[in-house]
Amino acid sequence: MLKRPHYIALGLVVLLTLVILNLPSQTSARFKLGVGSLFLPLFGLASSSQQVASTMGDAVLPRRQLLGLNDDLRRENQQLRLQALQAQETSSENARLRQLVGWQRETSWKLKLAKVVLREPANWWRTVQIDLGSRDGLRVNLPVLTTDGLVGRISSVGLTRSQVVLLGDPNCKVSARVENETRDTGVIGASGPLDREFVQLGFLSRNANLKPGQNVATSGEGGIFPKGIPIGKIVDVQATDSGLRTEAQVKLATNLSALEEVWVMFP
Amino acid sequence: MNWLNTAIVLGATYLAVFWEAAFSGVSHVLGAQIDLLPPLMVYAALCTGLTTVALLALCGGLWFDSLSANPLGVTVLPLFAIGLAIYLKRDLILRDETFARLMLGLGASAVAPVLTLLLLFTMGRTPLVGWGTLWQLAVLAAGGAIATPVCFELFGWLDRMLVHRRATESSFRPDREIRRGRL
Numbered sequence: 100m101l102k103r104p105h106y107i108a109l110g111l112v113v114l115l116t117l118v119i120l121n122l123p124s125q126t127s128a129r130f131k132l133g134v135g136s137l138f139l140p141l142f143g144l145a146s147s148s149q150q151v152a153s154t155m156g157d158a159v160l161p162r163r164q165l166l167g168l169n170d171d172l173r174r175e176n177q178q179l180r181l182q183a184l185q186a187q188e189t190s191s192e193n194a195r196l197r198q199l200v201g202w203q204r205e206t207s208w209k210l211k212l213a214k215v216v217l218r219e220p221a222n223w224w225r226t227v228q229i230d231l232g233s234r235d236g237l238r239v240n241l242p243v244l245t246t247d248g249l250v251g252r253i254s255s256v257g258l259t260r261s262q263v264v265l266l267g268d269p270n271c272k273v274s275a276r277v278e279n280e281t282r283d284t285g286v287i288g289a290s291g292p293l294d295r296e297f298v299q300l301g302f303l304s305r306n307a308n309l310k311p312g313q314n315v316a317t318s319g320e321g322g323i324f325p326k327g328i329p330i331g332k333i334v335d336v337q338a339t340d341s342g343l344r345t346e347a348q349v350k351l352a353t354n355l356s357a358l359e360e361v362w363v364m365f366p
Numbered sequence: 367m368n369w370l371n372t373a374i375v376l377g378a379t380y381l382a383v384f385w386e387a388a389f390s391g392v393s394h395v396l397g398a399q400i401d402l403l404p405p406l407m408v409y410a411a412l413c414t415g416l417t418t419v420a421l422l423a424l425c426g427g428l429w430f431d432s433l434s435a436n437p438l439g440v441t442v443l444p445l446f447a448i449g450l451a452i453y454l455k456r457d458l459i460l461r462d463e464t465f466a467r468l469m470l471g472l473g474a475s476a477v478a479p480v481l482t483l484l485l486l487f488t489m490g491r492t493p494l495v496g497w498g499t500l501w502q503l504a505v506l507a508a509g510g511a512i513a514t515p516v517c518f519e520l521f522g523w524l525d526r527m528l529v530h531r532r533a534t535e536s537s538f539r540p541d542r543e544i545r546r547g548r549l
Binding site for chain 2: 105108112116138141217219223224225226228254262268289291293
C-alpha cells in the first residue's frame with residue numbers, strides 16, 4: 100500500500116516531469132544544454148586522456164615507419180595539388196559558362212573540421228555530438244559530411260557543442276538523386292534499428308530504372324543539402340504498395356559507426 | 367537518510383550516463399548500448415530511501431536525456447516507476463541473493479526502455495523501432511541483469527570503505543566465563 104511519503108514523492112516527480120516535458124521548445128532546448136553542460140569536466144578529462152594516449156603512441160612509433168609515412172603523404176599531397184588545380188580550372192570555366200548563359204553563380208561552401216565527442220546513448224535515435232558550437236558559427240540544419248560522403252545535419256546547437264542527426268534517423272530526411280540515365284529522385288528515410296550501414300531510398304516512381312551498384316547523391320532539393328554530395332550505392336531494389344512505388348536499399352558511403360572527425364559545411 | 371550513500375549513488379549515475387554516451391564499443395559489437403540506470407535504480411530501491419530513488423530518477427533521467435535526442439524528462443518517469451515498484455515490495459525481496467538481484471536487473475532493464483518508447487509514441491515522436499528492437503531489448507535486459515549484482519558488489523565495497531561503522535559489542539564477558547578444571 101502507498102503511504103503518505105510515497106504519494107508526496109510520486110506527486111513531486113510526476114509534477115516536475117510534466118512541467119519539464121511541457122516547457123516551450125526553446126526553453127526546453129536551453130535547459131537541456133544547461134543540464135548537458137554538467138558533463139563538461141568529463142569532456143575535458145576524456146580528451147586530455149586521449150591526447151596523452153596518442154602522444155605516448157607517437158613516441159613509440161619507429162622512425163623508419165614515420166619516414167615512410169611522410170613519403171606517402173608527400174606523394175599524395177602532390178597528386179591532390181594537381182587535382183585541385185584541375186578542379187579550380189573546371190570551376191572557373193563553369194563560372195564563365197554560367198555567366199554566358201545568365202545563370203546565377205553558385206556560392207562556394209566553406210568547411211570546418213569537428214571532432215565527434217559523444218554518441219547517442221538511447222538505442223532508438225541516431226545522433227552524435229561534435230565539439231563545435233554557436234561560438235564557432237554553427238547553426239541548425241548545416242550539412243555534415245566526411246571525405247567519403249554525407250553524414251547528416253546539425254539538429255541543435257549549444258555554445259561549445261552541437262548535436263548532429265545522422266542519416267538513418269527518422270528526423271533526417273534527405274532528397275536524393277540516383278546517378279543513372281533517368282536521374283530518378285527519391286527521399287532517404289529511416290533505417291532499421293540494427294542497420295547502421297543501410298538506409299531506405301523511398302518515394303521513387305514505379306518506372307525508376309534502378310540497378311544495384313548505382314551511386315546515390317544529394318539532389319539539392321529541400322534547401323538544406325547542396326547538390327552532389329555522395330550518399331551511397333544501391334544494393335537492392337523492391338516494389339512497394341502493390342507495385343505502385345519502388346524502394347531501394349542504399350549502402351551508405353560513410354561508416355557512421357566509426358565517425359571520429361567530420362566536416363561541417365558553411366554556405 | 368544517509369547523505370553519503372545518496373551522493374555515491376548520484377555520482378555513479380553521473381559517470382554511468384557519461385560512459386553510455388562516450389563509449390559505444392558494446393553498441394558496435396551487440397547492436398545496442400547497455401543502459402546502466404535501471405541496475406542503479408534496483409540498487410537504490412533495495413538499499414536506500416525513497417528520496418534517493420526519486421533523486422536518482424530525476425537526475426539520471428535528465429542527464430541521460432540531455433546527452434540524447436530524447437525530449438528532456440522522458441526517461442524520468444519510467445525509472446521512477448520501476449524504483450517505486452521495487453521499493454514498495456522490498457521487504458518481500460531476498461535482496462542478498464545474487465539470483466534475485468539478477469532477475470530484478472533483467473526485469474528493470476527490459477521494462478525501462480519499453481516504458482520510455484511508449485511515452486515517446488504517446489508524445490507523437492517516431493523513434494527507430496522494428497524487429498531489431500526485440501534484439502536490442504534482449505541485449506539491454508541481459509546487460510542490465512549482469513550489471514545489477516556488480517552494482518551491489520561495488521556499492522557494498524564502497525560502503526565498507528567509506529561509511530564509518532560502530533563497533534558492535536560482543537556478548538562475551540570474561541567475568542562470566544566458566545573455567546573448567548581437568549576433571
